[in-house]
Amino acid sequence: MSTQVVILAAGMGSRLGRTLPKSLTELSDGRTIMRQQHDNIHAAFGHTAKITTVVGYKLDYIIDAFPEANYVYNEQYDVTNTSKSLLRALRRTKPGGVLWMNGDVVFDPTVLVRATNLVQRDQSFVTVNTSKVSDEEVKYTTDAEGYIKELSKTVRGGLGEAVGINYISSRDKAALISHLQRVDDQDYFERGIELAIEHDGLRVEPFDISDLYAVEVDFAEDLERANLYV
Template sequence: MSLQVIILAAGKGSRLGRALPKPLTELNDGRSIMQQQRDNIYEAFGRDVSITAVVGFKSEYIVDRFPEFNFVYNEQYDQTNTSKSLLRGLKASSKGGVLWMNGDVVFDPIVLKRAASIIARDQSMVTVNTSSVSDEEVKYTVDAEGFIKELSKTVRKGALGEAVGINYISSRDKAAFIHNLGVVHKDDYFEGGLELSIANNGVLMEPMDISDLYAVEVDFAEDLERANLFV
């Protein structure tokens, strides 16, 4: 069974101030954010990988640009957050683990090559950057064994770094994660479902450090400028 990948691309991305969905934002190399994600996925895992985009805002533009993708629609994209978009994507997935990413992350192709060995072990993981800890980003802590303990924007003490927005849920952990994504509030990020899965179901999320590589989540114009320094 080939790897399944979900790209979350349903939101408006209003903070960037673009008319089209944020994943279609063009980079300096002529590709859109989603094109570089697709290219990175193919480079790491081959072209038989199954890619599903969860779409909502002006979805027809993404569907038109990426006819090779599968699509899941979140018609409540303007009323829900990433927890509910990912829930829809995971419910539509086949058996097995799933790699997913936010549709606005510009990242080094080596990130997924590094993740491949963890995915091969079918180990749930969160990609992290230990070189930066911003109040506005999703932060994390670990337990005594080194697995993720806390994962949210509200982590106040002992934060070790930021979550990058590229993650993998194993085949054995997927059912619990789907359940917890259904439990969290519609305004919650998917990290809320991961925290519940860790606390209530004993899910072990391994942090994968990519501090030596680039990964930029594009929320604002200055983020786009920074991302364009790398591509």
């Protein structure tokens, strides 16, 4: 079965100060952030991987740049957060697990190559970086068995940061969809994962990629840092 991949790229990305969608920001190697993501997806899962992109702000630019992808429109992109974009995408996917990522993450191709084992096992996971724990980032804790327990920006005593690349298994997808429906419009998708863990007992692995690069590009300094790697 082809790997199902979702890219969340509906937002305006105003903090970066660009006129185009943030995912179309050009990197120092000439590729856009989204092109780097597509290349990484194909390197790990082949060209049969099914990529669905959630669009909103200036969607035509993204569709024109990647006509081969499938698209889901979040018409409320300016008043909702990633929880509702992911919800729209998951509802449109076929049976089976789904890998998804934020559309502004520049990351090492090896991340997805390593993740193939977890995807093949159909094991839900959240990709994490344990080398730093910043107050403004989504952080996590684990339970006694090593699975994710808490996942939010308000976590105390976080073990690391969530990177923005995740997978929900075929058996866990319905529970995540249910909780994404219930969370507030301004919640990040991590809130849906956290509630599914709490109420449905989802066992979500922290997938540590601390030795690899993964940069969420929110500000100009993030872009500068990402360009050091590509």
